[in-house]
Amino acid sequence: MNTIDETYYFPLDRYIDPERMSRIREFAQSRETPFLVVDLDLIKERYERFQKTMPFAKVYYAVKANPMDEVIEVLRDLGSNFDVATRYELDQLLRLGVDPSRMSYGNTIKKRSDIAYFFEKGVRVFCSDSFEDTQNIADHAPGSRIFFRLITEGSGSDWPLSRKFGAHSDLIFNLALRSRDLGLVPWGLSFHVGSQQRDIGQYDDGISRAKYLFNCLRDEGIRLSMINIGGGFPANYVDPTLPMETYASEIKRFLHEDFGDVLPEVLIEPGRGMTADAGVIVSEIVLVAKKSKNGLYRWVYLDIGMFGGLIETFNEAIRYPIYFDKTGKSEEIILAGPTCDSMDILYQNYRYRMPHSCRIGDRAYIFSAGAYTQSYSSVNFNGFPPLEAFVLPRNAQPVATVS
Amino acid sequence: MNTIDETYYFPLDRYIDPERMSRIREFAQSRETPFLVVDLDLIKERYERFQKTMPFAKVYYAVKANPMDEVIEVLRDLGSNFDVATRYELDQLLRLGVDPSRMSYGNTIKKRSDIAYFFEKGVRVFCSDSFEDTQNIADHAPGSRIFFRLITEGSGSDWPLSRKFGAHSDLIFNLALRSRDLGLVPWGLSFHVGSQQRDIGQYDDGISRAKYLFNCLRDEGIRLSMINIGGGFPANYVDPTLPMETYASEIKRFLHEDFGDVLPEVLIEPGRGMTADAGVIVSEIVLVAKKSKNGLYRWVYLDIGMFGGLIETFNEAIRYPIYFDKTGKSEEIILAGPTCDSMDILYQNYRYRMPHSCRIGDRAYIFSAGAYTQSYSSVNFNGFPPLEAFVLPRNAQPVATVS
CATH class of the missing domain: 2.40.37.10 (Lyase, Ornithine Decarboxylase; Chain A, domain 1)
Known part of the structure; x- marks a missing residue:
């Protein structure tokens, strides 16, 4: 009423x-x-909070969330890495003086000509979730590092990710084997719990599925060394969320429970959580x-x-x-x-x-x-x-x- | 399967x-x-088909459907009028040499400064569906012609119009009285059956509601002389539609059934039906x-x-x-x-x-x-x-x- x-x-x-x-x-x-x-001071504060609360994680800012030049420049100067969706974003980052070694081509949907373009510009990290795309990467970005995206359901998030991205574990397993045969370097696994994820336990699910695949692939002689837990970190909308500190401490606990004392390289890809x-x-x-x-x-x-x-x-x-x-x-x-x-x-x-x-x-x-x-x-x-x-x-x- | x-x-x-x-x-x-x-020959054919099948109707092309300069120019040269949504569209039309007498400001949501801008540029036809907006029109476009939009449900259409536009009959009735008191010229009524409307009977419903209001207002000394039946004309998507000729003949029948031999001025606002x-x-x-x-x-x-x-x-x-x-x-x-x-x-x-x-x-x-x-x-x-x-x-x- x-x-x-x-x-x-x-x-x-x-x-x-x-x-x-x-x-x-x-x-x-x-x-x-x-x-x-946009208040750049708050972007800086946010970046520093990610570093402080998750010192074990390397930040790859998801450029698509807010691609303003000034935002990129602040994050560039703070030492951030960048998750890049398209060659247009790549061109922008290069124009702003970001070194290609600080970029990953995170979109699983890419033209062959775009893969070649990224490779030519010096990018050596690619994400994939299908044989077709992995083959394209092998053809046009030979010897690059590759990581594979696990499918998630995204329940609990305000802007859930659909089945559009990621693949099931058995396909990822075969993809990693294939990528090695194709001369690529299988680097790690990624997942994304959905944007503005309110259920922190979703990270636990992704991490344990990744750990399981780490083990399976080790038996095949592939030693993955990286886990990319994506984004999903909270912005301050109408509905309350838990504080970032809780996300960080819980994620840390999940990681150690699955990986023990020595963690693999951990990547995060905040977008909304960085700029919203x-x-x-x-x-x-x-x-x-x-x-x-x-x-x-x-x-x-x-x-x-x-x-x-x-x-x-x-x-x-x-x-x-x-x-x-x-x-x-x-x-x-x-x-x-x-x-x-x-x-x-x-x-x-x-x-x-x-x-x-x-x-x-x-x-x-x-x-x-x-x-x-x-x-x-x-x-x-x-x-x-x-x-x-x-x-x-x-x-x-x-x-x-x-x- | x-x-x-x-x-x-x-x-x-x-x-x-x-x-x-x-x-x-x-x-x-x-x-x-x-x-x-875009094939401009087809735009031309489409315009001529509207004229041929609905010779009783004046075309006001809904610019928002496809605002390419070349499309506007073709329609300008064919003698079309234009349904304009914003001052940006107005500026474009003026730049392309369309006379303001061929435009109606069809958006019911407008800033006061925009009303003043349209008036200053020579536009004298406005659409409204609320007291607040009608008052603004009276203040910033004195003496203009005004028409009022009836609310419709839009069922049967692929892209239905919501309750965002239009008002119920009793409010429209009072709005027409008020507009006269404010020195505006109550010209007619409009409705929109929803874009890509597959149920032609929806026009009948709109026309008879308009006719009823024509009668009620005549008793108050207001003689409306225009009915704007909007768009909803078919484009050729996957699902079949009836041919434009059937729309035209049915609408003609509906109009004559309600208004008899002498029709009021009839306006149509094709957008999708013109350019899709x-x-x-x-x-x-x-x-x-x-x-x-x-x-x-x-x-x-x-x-x-x-x-x-x-x-x-x-x-x-x-x-x-x-x-x-x-x-x-x-x-x-x-x-x-x-x-x-x-x-x-x-x-x-x-x-x-x-x-x-x-x-x-x-x-x-x-x-x-x-x-x-x-x-x-x-x-x-x-x-x-x-x-x-x-x-x-x-x-x-x-x-x-x-x-």
């Missing part, structure tokens, strides 16, 4: 500290919405409308929607914290985007609240929006330009109006 | 004539995939993989997916005719896109067939792909550039390699 008139409450301090919020307000003040603003919380989308209320005389809920249209960067609101999978900068009594609303597409509804089952005092033109702040937003936005659907992205200035300065 | 070895059959002549197909093959030959190629069949996406097989030893279906990855322009494959809503240019025995497959996003699967419930003889690097032709594809494509998801779009040359010439 629509609990009309409940006082508006939003746990702002759960998502941002007051100093940052005032810098974002100031940056946003004279700027036309919508746009994404560093980004805020600033949006504006375009229209507040009642669709029928006795309609329970008003429709609130923002100037950003599913095709402007919020595609992960599909089926309301990712529930962003959305903050209206007003106080007082509030109501439950339906939130939608600005395009003429009927699918462009953000939330109608999960109800957000908005203060009665909100008016057309007021700002709405969408927190934890630094991952999988800008790069997804459509090139010109309904004529809208792609979402603009900025870096939050360290010292807020009054900004000239952009129109 | 996977009917292995059935001979491959694709009703190519249902989607394209041999001469056009050979021109597309030639155009595609030396060009890097994926891309969309004129476009072919040429794609390439990136990888064919078995995901498990005893997997029934192989996974076929194309170099275009949900985020490269095929977003309407969501929930497999739109089933494009996909043609593999090979013959012989065939098998059922799962079709997916090239990105690292697990959601980027095109079809896994509806099974497409592919000849066994298909190999990595072979072409796949996606027909009826001229609407709601290119403009939706993401700006750089996974680093992929947006889908390229071309116009099919009238006389095929050998084309230089693009790489």
Whole structure:
């Protein structure tokens, strides 16, 4: 039921500290919405937290989560490695001076010409989950290191991975044998528990399946030395997650339980967990409308929607914290985007609240929006330009109006 | 079940004539995939068919369906009017020399500054479905003509319209009264039966609701003179539809049954029905993989997916005719896109067939792909550039390699 008139409450301090919020307000003040603003200090903090909580793991940042040049540069300078999805990302990283020895070509779906291109540019680490792709790697990236992706079900995650990626253990076993015969170097195994995974036990499952395959392959003379546990680390959305520290300590326990004192090389591929919380989308209320005389809920249209960067609101999978900068009594609303597409509804089952005092033109702040937003936005659907992205200035300065 | 070895059959002549197909093959030959190629002759044919089958209707082309400059220019020269969703589309049309008297601002979700911008540029026709928006129109586009959108359920359509657009009759009734009091000119009513509507009777429902409101408002001294029956006209996808001629004759019958001999002004807003069949996406097989030893279906990855322009494959809503240019025995497959996003699967419930003889690097032709594809494509998801779009040359010439 629509609990009309409940006082508006939003746990702002759960998502941002007051100093940052005032810098974002100031940056946003004279700027036309919508746009994404990313705080690089938070990316740095996040990277350092991964290093501190999981000192046993090497970070391969999943570039696709947020490919802004400035984000890559910060991570480059911190010493991060990079999980690369396409040759376009490779070109970007090379342009930014990242050495190919710090990259892995993590996409299991690749053209032969792309494999050759990565090899030519110096990349020597490839991921695979099929004979066909492994053969292509052997042909076009001879002698490279290869790791194999185990299929997972991804239950417990907000954005589960489908059966599109990974293969079953028996196929992976044969793949490792074949890769050796083809002159590749079988390096290790990977899995991905699904993005924004809330059930930490899923890592345990993946790790023990990997350990089992390590053993089977050792009997065949193949000594794998790497386990890539992917991503799935939490971002700060509406639904609570366990803290990163718990993820880290549990994963460490799982690893030692299966591998004993001496761990293999451990790789992690955070994307969302690295950048989501560093980004805020600033949006504006375009229209507040009642669709029928006795309609329970008003429709609130923002100037950003599913095709402007919020595609992960599909089926309301990712529930962003959305903050209206007003106080007082509030109501439950339906939130939608600005395009003429009927699918462009953000939330109608999960109800957000908005203060009665909100008016057309007021700002709405969408927190934890630094991952999988800008790069997804459509090139010109309904004529809208792609979402603009900025870096939050360290010292807020009054900004000239952009129109 | 996977009917292995059935001979491959694709009703190519249902989607394209041999001469056009050979021109597309030639155009595609030396060009890097994926891309969309649009045959402007077919746009012209389609426009003329709307005019011929529905001579009582004025065409307002829904620009968002395919906003390519060349498409707009063809329709401009044929005398079409335009349904405009945003000020970006308005700017484009003005740049292409379309007079504002040929435009309607059909999006019910608009910023006040956008209304003012349209008015300033000379647009005098606005659509609305809420008091809030009507007030904004009165404030920023005084004296303009306004029409009101009735809510529909969109059942029977492949891409149904949600409750996001339109309002119930009682609200529309009051909205018309209010608009008059605010100095606007209540012009007519609109509805939209949903895109790719297969149940023609849905138009009857919309028309009779409109007629009822015409009568009610006449009693209040408001004489509406226009009915906008939107789009929903068929494109040639996998599932059969009735021919456009049947849509036209049935709609004509519905109109006369409700309005008698003298029809109000009738507007139609074809988008998909105008451009879908004129476009072919040429794609390439990136990888064919078995995901498990005893997997029934192989996974076929194309170099275009949900985020490269095929977003309407969501929930497999739109089933494009996909043609593999090979013959012989065939098998059922799962079709997916090239990105690292697990959601980027095109079809896994509806099974497409592919000849066994298909190999990595072979072409796949996606027909009826001229609407709601290119403009939706993401700006750089996974680093992929947006889908390229071309116009099919009238006389095929050998084309230089693009790489």
